Amino acid sequence: MKREITVMQDFCDFCGDISNHWSVCMECSKNICYDCQKTHAKKYRHGVNISGSGDGLYCLDCDSKLDTPKLRAYRQIEALRQEADAFYEDFKNRSKIAEKILEGL
Numbered sequence: 001m002k003r004e005i006t007v008m009q010d011f012c013d014f015c016g017d018i019s020n021h022w023s024v025c026m027e028c029s030k031n032i033c034y035d036c037q038k039t040h041a042k043k044y045r046h047g048v049n050i051s052g053s054g055d056g057l058y059c060l061d062c063d064s065k066l067d068t069p070k071l072r073a074y075r076q077i078e079a080l081r082q083e084a085d086a087f088y089e090d091f092k093n094r095s096k097i098a099e100k101i102l103e104g105l
Helices: 034-040 060-065 069-104
Strands: 022-024 031-033 041-044 056-059
Touching (some): 031 034
């Protein structure tokens, strides 16, 4: 017996591959596969200390052209994350110096 089955498949808008793991640009709705996210998209975490389902993803074209309140908030969170990482790195270095001084006494 023969049956005709119509199947919807998603294709990456950048590499053209069929993808099971893809995301969508939050602005232009382009499909972006997992591999292309590394080179053709910018992912923003939705929290300063956490990440997860609320993360934002924009293709590089939209990321460079847009200046929406949501994107500004994502960028502010990214800046705060970088500030926290830099503070922790500096704190870790000062801690090591203090421990070396104590070892020398």
